[in-house]
Amino acid sequence: MDILRTITYQPTGHNKMCEQTLNKPCEFRRKRSEDPTHAAPEMSRIITDPTTGKCYCRGKVLGKGGFAKCYELTDLSTNKVYAAKIIPHSRVAKPHQREKIDREIELHRALHHRHIVHFYHHFEDKENIYILLEYCSRRSLAHILKARKVLTEPEVRYYLRQIVSGLKYLHEQEILHRDLKLGNFFINDTMDLKVGDFGLAAKLEPLENRRRTICGTPNYLSPEVLNKQGHGCESDVWALGCVMYTMLLGRPPFETTNLKETYRCIREARYTVPSSLSVHARQLVASMLSKNPEDRPSLDEIVRHDFFTQGFTPERLPPSCCHSAPDFHLSSPAKNFFKKAAAALFGGKKEKAKYYDNLGKFAKDDEEIYKLRHDLKKTSISQQSQKLKTEDESKPPATIEGKPGVLVKENSQQIRDTIRMIVRGTLGSCSSSSECLEDSTMGCVADGVGRVLRGCLESMPEADAFPKEQMNSSFQWVTKWVDYSNKYGFGYQLSDHTVGVLFNNGTHMSLLSDKKTVHYYAELGQCSVFSTAEAPEQFINQVTILKYFAHYMEENLMDGGDLPSIMDKSKPRLYLLQWLKSDRALMMLFNDGTFQVNFYHDHTKIIICNQNEEYLLTYINEDRISTTFRLATLLASGCSVDLRNRMEYALNMLLQRCN
Structure with missing residues (x-):
């Protein structure tokens, strides 16, 4: 501390x-006045x-x-x-x-x-x-950065907003902090930030009476402080710019190997910014690190900057952020993003233009998105739902319950009861097991995975650790996901950068890694292929939503592990059959039998897949490090209690998928 x-x-x-x-x-x-050889009495x-x-x-x-x-x-x-x-x-x-x-x-x-x-x-x-x-139990941002090396932009926005809030209060009390740095921002048990250490704080004085003593931490001193021109609020803003730079890049902007050179860089406001930093982040840092104090933004101007307004800020960070990167899969940021997207797509011309100007990140070939004039309620999603009703009367209906946002009219019980889920499990869980159509392809896939996993758990001996026999493997798995089923559906990104959406009507659409080719599944195993530029008219709105999912995950979510991805072209394309959320985990089942469960609280993951006629289990720990075992090895040697518990929970989710 x-x-x-x-x-x-x-x-x-x-x-x-x-x-x-x-x-x-x-x-x-x-x-030091005391004799260093004289030990202080024990407290x-x-x-x-x-x-x-x-x-x-x-x-x-x-x-x-x-x-x-x-x-x-x-x-x-x-x-x-x-x-x-x-x-x-x-x-x-x-x-x-x-x-x-x-x-x-x-x-x-x-x-x-x-x-x-x-x-x-x-x-x-x-x-x-x-x-x-x-008492701040999670220590300081300095400790977090030491463990993390760098922070994500959403985290930086989260922390900066709170720093600015505290700093604005100080300045309103006419108090300068004069030693803003990561080590003086403390984090409590609920991940709230607290500005601390007022050993150098001082009252703000008129310009002619300002303190001209050089104090603070060398890497965070402003040019006017070094030049003995006195401290003002602008000096705290300069230090805040250094803090932002350090959080994003893992090192202070003016860090050198000796004090003299550091001071020279500070006086000249000379620092480097790697191209990996986003445009808005670079602009905000540059404004706060302006050599002339008068050119720096006020605290109110900082939080109104595009860095904040054009990127989402989490309402709360999980404690795991103290040691590992967050997995921003919660629905609130997604809702904000898609709310703006929907307003741009289906609102008036002014909303479209404003959103397009602000976003500025889509490629030019996506401009057609902003010309769509259809009302979302009349999109092909709803039209296809109506079509399913008339074409599949001979099939037993599957009632959709317990999930908001199915794109049908609320007052039409008949329509709601007769919508078919062509790809089973669209909304995560069916109302009862009798409606799962166990003779369908999805039922066969789930049964196969379930039998193998159950057999392993029933016969696996107890053990205290992982088996020594591990293996290298490559397969497709979900690295990012967004649950936006209250409006559109469930989106995910695979490790080969294919993006898929399981829409609320049961159809599935994938955007391949080339960002141009779309695979559309209206029924299991039946795939239509077309380019984004030549999408059939009835699919235009679904393609638009698919692109928004892809853009959102690319810009805002981090990959969930370290597994490599090698696409085997001899295998069929992976697409989602069913997903299910509980209060503890997310389950995803794919057409080739790949079965993945993500645990929320510690971001661990279990992935079971079939490779060369052999089932493999991959465990990704909370540090996003993966380990792969043959299920046969686990069956013979056992595994840690922690992994066994996760496997049992995963099996229960698979068994409950239609309950």
Whole structure:
């Protein structure tokens, strides 16, 4: 925890500095008054507030700073845990040192905002000063970035919005933070960000009276601070630009091997931006890192920038983001995206033009999308549903229940009851097992996978670990998915970059990796092939929706594992037969028997496929690392309890697919 690691310094003639110092606060100029060979007395585990009589138990060290250490501190009467900044009196013996601590306490205790670390209490005894602060169990953004290396743009938007919210509150209180960096942004148990460490914070002064002391962390200092022109709100915005750059690319923009060169780059606002960074991200970083403070955006202008308005921001991040990249499959971002898409497609001319101008990412051959004038309710999806009703009267009906958004009129029970699901399981689960048509191709596929998996689980011995015998394999699997069945259907991307949509009427459409060829399945095994440019009129709207799914997943979702993909052209094309969601996992069953289950809470995955007449099981762990076994090997050797539990859950989902 870097909450304490900052101190003001006055630079003199020192030019040399080791590389690792550049990302640490400027404490290298501080002189230690105590004898380093003299060990400090051991601090008591039980600490008593002499004023209130409350007792606290000191726990593990959270961080170290120039003056103090930060510990977990538990109130023994309430069990409430605090982050306690403990400062020995011996370290603040000089008047100016004690004044600094008192100033920090006075400033911090008056702050109350959801994105500011909360100040609870302070007291002191004969040995130490104790400052009790809000405990953030997930440490800081610095720890997250150390584990992750880089963050995704949706995560960066999520964190930046909260930083800006807290920073705006500070500036409204006429307070400058003056040491914004990843180590001073703390994350609590619910993944809320809190701005902390006010050791260098100061009141905003008029221009002529501004502080001209150089303080902060070298890599995040602004040109005007280095040039001793004083601190203003613009200096915090500069540091925020450095923070954004660091989150996206894993290193600060002005990082070099020595302090002198770093300062030269900062004064010249000279840094490099790789082409991998999105256009909007580059533009926002460039504006915040403008050499002239007056050219930098205000905090309100930052959150109105296209980087925020043209990309989705998650409402909440899962705790797994602290150590692994998120899998943005939740429906809320998708809903926002498709809501805009639908408005552009089927709204008025102004909405179409505005959306097209803002999006700016589709290829020119997609411009025809924006010329569509059909009402979505009259699209081929609904038309084909009506057609199915009249053509298949001789077949027993399959009632669709429990899912919103089927594209038929709500008040027509007869239509709703007679719609056929040509590709079984369109909406994830049927109403009862009797309607699953077990003699269909889908039933045969599911039965085959189920028998093999059940046989393995019933005969597999108990074991504590994975078998030693593992193998390399390549097959198609789902790397990304979007559930938008309340309007259109279920979309997914395969590892060869084919995108498929299982529409709400039971038809299936795939956009191949060339982004030009479409495969359309109206019945199992019967495929129609056409290009996106020459789609039959009755399929134009479905192709449009398919493209939106493809674009959304390409721009916003990350791949779910490290498996390679080698397309075997001798095998039939993979397409989805059925999907099912529970409160714990997503199940997907494909035409060739490939069976995949994604677990939400830790992003682990199980994939079962048949290759060369042999069933294989691949397990992708929470770090997105895959391991493949023969089911025969698991049958003989067993596997870990964790994997067995997932296999049992997957089998139950397969058995319940029509319940």
